[in-house]
Amino acid sequence: MDKxxxxxxxxxxxxxxxxxxxxxxxxxxxxxxxxxFTTMLLKLLEEEKPTHMLVAFDAGKVTFRHEGYGDYKGxxxxxxxxxxxxxxxxxxxxxxxxxAQFELSGFEADDIIGTLTRMADEAGVEAxxxxxxxxxxxxxxxxxxxxxxxxxxxxxxxYTPEAIGEKYGLSPAQIIDLKGLMGDSSDNIPGIPGVGExxxxxxxxxxxxxxxxxxxxxxxxxxxxxxxxxxxEDAIMSKxxxxxxREVPLEQGIEEIVYEGYxxxxxxxxxxxLEFKSLMERLDLPSGGPAxxxxxxxxxxxxxxxDKDKLGDLEAKLxxxxxxxxxxVGENPHHAELLGIAFASEETIYVVPAELIxxxxxxxILEWLQDDTKEKYGYDMHKAALALSWxxxxxxxxxxDVHLAAYLLDPTDTSQTLSGLTHRYGIGAVQADEEVYxxxxxxxxxxxxxxxxxxxxxxxxxRKLVPLQQEELEKSGMHKLFYExxxxxxxxxxxxxxxxxxxxxxxxxxxxxxxxxxxxxSMNEVYKHAGMEFNISSPKQLGEVxxxxxxxxxxxxxxxxxxxxxxxxxxxxxYHEIIPSILHYRQLTKLQSTYVEGLLxxxxxxxxxxxxxxxxxxxxxxxxxxxxxxxxxxPIRLEEGRKIRKAFVPSNEGWYILAADYSQxxxxxxAHISGDEGLKDAFIHDLDIHTKTxxxxxxxxxxxxxxxxxRQAKAVNxxxxxxxxxxxxxxxxxxxxxxxGQFIEQYFAAFQGVRKYMDxxxxxxxxxxxxxxxxxxxxxxxxxxxxxxxxxxxAERTAMNTPIQGTAADIIKLAMVKMDEQLRERGLQSRMxxxxxxxxxxxxxxxxxxxxxxxxPDVMESAIELDVPLKADVNYGVxxxxxx
DNA sequence: AGCCTCACG
DNA sequence: ACGTACGTGAGGCTT
Numbered sequence: 001m002d003k004x005x006x007x008x009x010x011x012x013x014x015x016x017x018x019x020x021x022x023x024x025x026x027x028x029x030x031x032x033x034x035x036x037f038t039t040m041l042l043k044l045l046e047e048e049k050p051t052h053m054l055v056a057f058d059a060g061k062v063t064f065r066h067e068g069y070g071d072y073k074g075x076x077x078x079x080x081x082x083x084x085x086x087x088x089x090x091x092x093x094x095x096x097x098x099x100a101q102f103e104l105s106g107f108e109a110d111d112i113i114g115t116l117t118r119m120a121d122e123a124g125v126e127a128x129x130x131x132x133x134x135x136x137x138x139x140x141x142x143x144x145x146x147x148x149x150x151x152x153x154x155x156x157x158x159y160t161p162e163a164i165g166e167k168y169g170l171s172p173a174q175i176i177d178l179k180g181l182m183g184d185s186s187d188n189i190p191g192i193p194g195v196g197e198x199x200x201x202x203x204x205x206x207x208x209x210x211x212x213x214x215x216x217x218x219x220x221x222x223x224x225x226x227x228x229x230x231x232x233e234d235a236i237m238s239k240x241x242x243x244x245x246r247e248v249p250l251e252q253g254i255e256e257i258v259y260e261g262y263x264x265x266x267x268x269x270x271x272x273x274l275e276f277k278s279l280m281e282r283l284d285l286p287s288g289g290p291a292x293x294x295x296x297x298x299x300x301x302x303x304x305x306x307d308k309d310k311l312g313d314l315e316a317k318l319x320x321x322x323x324x325x326x327x328x329v330g331e332n333p334h335h336a337e338l339l340g341i342a343f344a345s346e347e348t349i350y351v352v353p354a355e356l357i358x359x360x361x362x363x364x365i366l367e368w369l370q371d372d373t374k375e376k377y378g379y380d381m382h383k384a385a386l387a388l389s390w391x392x393x394x395x396x397x398x399x400x401d402v403h404l405a406a407y408l409l410d411p412t413d414t415s416q417t418l419s420g421l422t423h424r425y426g427i428g429a430v431q432a433d434e435e436v437y438x439x440x441x442x443x444x445x446x447x448x449x450x451x452x453x454x455x456x457x458x459x460x461x462x463r464k465l466v467p468l469q470q471e472e473l474e475k476s477g478m479h480k481l482f483y484e485x486x487x488x489x490x491x492x493x494x495x496x497x498x499x500x501x502x503x504x505x506x507x508x509x510x511x512x513x514x515x516x517x518x519x520x521x522s523m524n525e526v527y528k529h530a531g532m533e534f535n536i537s538s539p540k541q542l543g544e545v546x547x548x549x550x551x552x553x554x555x556x557x558x559x560x561x562x563x564x565x566x567x568x569x570x571x572x573x574x575y576h577e578i579i580p581s582i583l584h585y586r587q588l589t590k591l592q593s594t595y596v597e598g599l600l601x602x603x604x605x606x607x608x609x610x611x612x613x614x615x616x617x618x619x620x621x622x623x624x625x626x627x628x629x630x631x632x633x634x635p636i637r638l639e640e641g642r643k644i645r646k647a648f649v650p651s652n653e654g655w656y657i658l659a660a661d662y663s664q665x666x667x668x669x670x671a672h673i674s675g676d677e678g679l680k681d682a683f684i685h686d687l688d689i690h691t692k693t694x695x696x697x698x699x700x701x702x703x704x705x706x707x708x709x710x711r712q713a714k715a716v717n718x719x720x721x722x723x724x725x726x727x728x729x730x731x732x733x734x735x736x737x738x739x740x741g742q743f744i745e746q747y748f749a750a751f752q753g754v755r756k757y758m759d760x761x762x763x764x765x766x767x768x769x770x771x772x773x774x775x776x777x778x779x780x781x782x783x784x785x786x787x788x789x790x791x792x793x794x795a796e797r798t799a800m801n802t803p804i805q806g807t808a809a810d811i812i813k814l815a816m817v818k819m820d821e822q823l824r825e826r827g828l829q830s831r832m833x834x835x836x837x838x839x840x841x842x843x844x845x846x847x848x849x850x851x852x853x854x855x856x857p858d859v860m861e862s863a864i865e866l867d868v869p870l871k872a873d874v875n876y877g878v879x880x881x882x883x884x
Numbered sequence: 885a886g887c888c889t890c891a892c893g
Numbered sequence: 894a895c896g897t898a899c900g901t902g903a904g905g906c907t908t
Contacts, residue, residue, distance in 0.1 A: 182894090196894040538906060539888055558888070560907085565889060590890060593904055621900060623893085630902045633892035641891080666893090719898065728898025789895050801899045805893090809900095837893040837900085 004052040004120055004257070005044055006113045008131035009101065013037060013090055015132040015149045017083045024426060025275040033086045034093060034274060040130075041097060042279075048128060053259035054116065055094055055101045056109035057087075064106055064245070089274065096270035100257040107248050110136060114244035117144045119254065130156065135179065135242060137164055140172040169205055180210040180239030189238045192231040199224070210239045277429040278419075302348040303456040305448060308361055314352070315364045320345035323377040323466070324369075325418075325459040326395075328387035329437065329445075332628045334497070334611045336387045339445060340452070341369075342459035349456035353448065358391055366393055375399035377466050379418055379458065382490040382616060389498050402462050404486055405469040407617035408478050411779055416617060418458050427464045430457045477776040481810075485775065486616065489813055492820045492832075493614045493624075500609035500651075501631070501833045501843075505600055507647040512596040515588050515640075522585040529578035536585050539564050552576060567731075587640065595635060595644045602629045609651065614835070621802050622777045622809040624835060632836045634880075648880035650843040658830075658849070658876040659883040660856045661839035662812065664689055665870065666721045669807045672866040673774070676753025683868035690714040696750035697743055716743050720754065721804055723797025758800050765799035773806035774864070775814075811870070812838060815863035822859055828852075841880065849876060 016036025023032035044050070094101050102112050113129055117139045120127035124143060129136050132149040140146050140161050147156040161172050170178060181200035183191020195203075207213045214232050217225060228235070264283075271280045306314050321343045328336035338354040356362055368374050370393060378384060380403040385395040406416040419432040436454045437443050445451060473479050527533050530549070534541045543562030546552045555571050556563040566583065573579045602610045610629060618625045626632040634648075635641025650657055662668075667689055671679040682692045694705040694713035705713075712733055719729045730740035748755040762784070765771050770780045779802045783795040812835065819832055819840065830848050834841035840860070844852045853874055860872035875883040 194894070198894080535906085537889095537904095540907075560887070563888085586889080590904085594891070594902095598903070619900060623900060625901055627902065630892085633890090633902065635891060637892080661893095722899040725896095725898060727896070732898070790897070793895090793897065797898070805899065808893095839893085 002051045002125045004127040005050040006116050006129050007055040008109045009055040009057040010109050011132040030082045031274050034089045037090055050259055052257045053099045054257040056112040057103040058108045059103040059105045093270050096266045097262045111245040111248050114246040115248040118246040138172050138175040176239055176242050177204055177210045179242035180235050183238055189241050190234045191238045192227055192235050194227045210235050303453055304350045305452045306350050306352045314350040317345055318368050323459050323462040325455055326384035327455050333383040333386040340455055342455035344459035344463050349459050351452040351455050370394050370396050372396040377462050379403045379462050382494050385494040400466050402465045409472055412620045418461050422461045425468055430461045481775045485813055488817050497611050499831055500611040502608050502649050502651040503603050503610050504647045504649055505603055508596050508600055515592050519588045522581050525581035591641050620779055622806040631834055645881035646879050654846055656844050656876045657880050657883055658842045658844045658852055660872045660874040663871040665808045665838050666804050668868050669804050671868045674753045674757035676751050678751055680868050693717055697746045716747055723800035761799050762796050771799050771802050773803050773810050775810040777806050811863050815860045819859050
């Protein structure tokens with residue numbers, strides 16, 4: 001059975017280029033698109049096993065489409081040189097794969113593919129078209145399936161005619177009509193102005209084709225009728241432009257695209273030139289020819305597996321050890337399994353297996369690890385320190401952390417693995433952990449030889465990465481942020497986590513029983529109103545009951561069906577008395593499963609404590625995140641949930657929980673960075689900021705601000721911090737967009753400095769490609785230049801929000817470092833336990849209460865000096881609940 | 885594994 | 894016309 005694969009080369013190269021992180025070989029040539037292209041090819045070959053394969057490319061600048069419409073593809077951004085330089089490499093690569101490539105002057109890749117799919121249809125052969133371009137959907141048929149790249153390149157979505165029908169309600173041929181009506185800005189196809197996908201689909205569902213729509217203009221109404229009437233010709237021409245030409249005079253025959261598999265030697269040579277080491281390993285290719293620098297270095301890596309006899313060798317070399325790598329596997333460092341530690345000097349890497357580390361023989365090594373005068377570089381030393389501390393080893397002297405540095409250099413990069421970093425910096429091969437250990441249920445620790453080599457490569461990679469990252473940190477002004485804030489903080493966090501916080505299981509269990517009976521009651525209420533029993537927790541079943549059975553109006557839909565979120569339920573409240581019971585049921589089951597049962601599972605039996613894990617390298621704004629359990633989202637807003645906090649108590653008899661939180665830190669930060677006089681003034685006089693905002697927005701005096709005005713003003717302030725949009729505010733306040741727009745206009749008229757800040761920060765982001773916080777923390781916003789409205793708007797709001805949220809994060813982190821210092825210097829027994837974004841929680845012995853009540857807010861308020869005062873409120877009690 | 889919902893700042 | 898508030902993590906359900 002023949003199977004053809006037809007690839008749109010230009011489209012896939014483009015996708016690969018934008019989807020992959022920048023990657024260059026040692027000569028400085030960009031290779032990320034080639035890499036992405038290659039992984040996609042390998043996947044296709046493996047999964048589809050094609051008999052024929054072809055990659056089609058666009059040829060030349062002018063195609064037959066320009067003859068009819070000179071502006072075709074006008075306004076399109078020029079291909080960046082980083083991508084164009086990769087096309088020759090892709091073509092070479094295809095040759096090495098033995099895959100045919102066609103291009104024909106005057107035609108685009110889709111025309112070539114269109115012609116071949118016509119041939120496939122005629123011959124009754126199965127074909128798969130791979131592209132990133134929706135236009136291709138017009139080629140789908142019984143025989144021809146279209147694979148569109150989803151995110152990245154290796155993930156595709158398959159479109160058969162049925163799938164297209166389901167998604168758009170159109171036949172493949174009607175895709176052309178869709179484009180004819182709505183146009184395509186990326187190809188500069190005009191379509192009919194004012195007609196987007198929604199309107200276009202509606203018209204096609206009603207009439208069928210562009211021609212049919214034009215024939216029925218009279219049945220259209222108002223503005224739409226006018227538009228269509230005025231742009232009839234545009235629609236016809238757009239349809240023509242979007243039509244793939246399927247009669248390209250190909251010189252080659254089908255026999256030329258037969259695929260017979262690749263020649264290992266040729267492919268190996270191509271990969272070697274491109275320096276795709278991981279791919280060579282993956283394919284088990286011979287590394288023929290003279291290996292280049294990186295590979296040979298990796299091959300020559302001197303790895304010593306340390307046993308009892310060799311401990312002396314390592315001890316003698318400790319002074320030359322630059323970097324260490326502690327392998328603790330498992331997501332939760334409090335429960336991680338220690339596999340071993342690699343110690344890298346310039347020429348030799350010693351790997352000490354876990355058993356030996358915990359034995360008494362390794363005492364000199366342990367002393368070295370715990371000696372803060374012995375500086376060491378590492379990767380994720382926070383996790384390492386935590387894993388080791390559970391084994392009685394207090395890791396000390398961390399002078400650099402490659403993981404933390406990678407986060408600061410690009411906090412949105414999700415793959416800050418050592419493997420990813422070494423590839424990005426082109427310094428040789430660390431395999432992905434998944435490759436070495438497998439994933440999920442298949443996880444398995446390999447033989448010690450393989451394991452030790454893996455750890456050794458990591459330690460070696462750290463050693464090489466440090467100077468590169470140091471330079472980058474310096475260059476981007478984050479040197480101080482790294483050494484004086486984030487690095488010290490990582491140690492402090494590990495200490496807080498190891499310390500843990502006591503949670504009384506009795507209190508939780510009793511609360512759980514009360515909640516349980518309330519759940520039963522509200523469940524029965526729901527059943528009674530529904531007239532049937534069903535799973536209220538299933539959005540699907542709940543949707544059927546509410547909208548099909550009870551016939552309530554559908555407010556909002558999700559991808560998979562009816563939306564039943566709290567927002568929707570609130571709006572349904574007037575229609576049926578079942579709604580409050582559902583909301584209550586939801587609230588109670590959330591409490592029960594997440595906060596009673598979930599928290600109980602995390603309590604350590606021996607100590608009665610929970611130990612969260614703060615992640616310092618996740619949030620794009622610089623905030624911390626908390627896991628296993630998340631202690632940053634313990635209920636507080638509703639009284640029923642707030643009671644959970646009663647279970648959080650001090651770990652010593654007679655001690656107290658003390659909590660201090662910043663008052664309006666984000667708006668104070670905004671006042672500082674925007675320099676808005678009115679806002680600054682409000683904080684200097686310590687006014688109630690939401691009341692002040694209400695006065696300005698509604699133009700009334702203080703005594704005329706009622707609670708509703710204050711509530712609305714509060715929402716406006718939130719909106720400002722989030723990067724305001726009239727839509728978002730209207731959603732939040734349940735008002736019209738127009739009203740929301742007026743609020744915003746009023747706000748900006750009153751706070752002109754804030755308006756200027758918002759405008760300027762977006763311009764600055766566009767100029768620099770990134771925004772920064774007060775301490776120079778950086779976040780890149782590549783999508784600020786996107787032509788897609790959504791992506792661009794999102795980036796703009798992020799540009800407004802990140803400096804605010806990020807600076808607030810900087811400030812509380814500073815306070816934590818200073819607080820830790822103070823506790824030490826003053827020899828206090830009090831311990832810092834938790835951070836909740838704008839709040840710090842301590843446990844405090846009675847005799848230190850007075851000191852701490854003053855010290856904590858003092859330190860928080862003086863963490864940094866702004867143009868407005870910082871304010872922190874402090875409270876204490878016998879548990880967390882009482883600190884209000 | 886992905887989606888929905890909801891807890892927090 | 895587009896379709897959104899910013900930043901997270903966890904649990905239950907469905908595929």
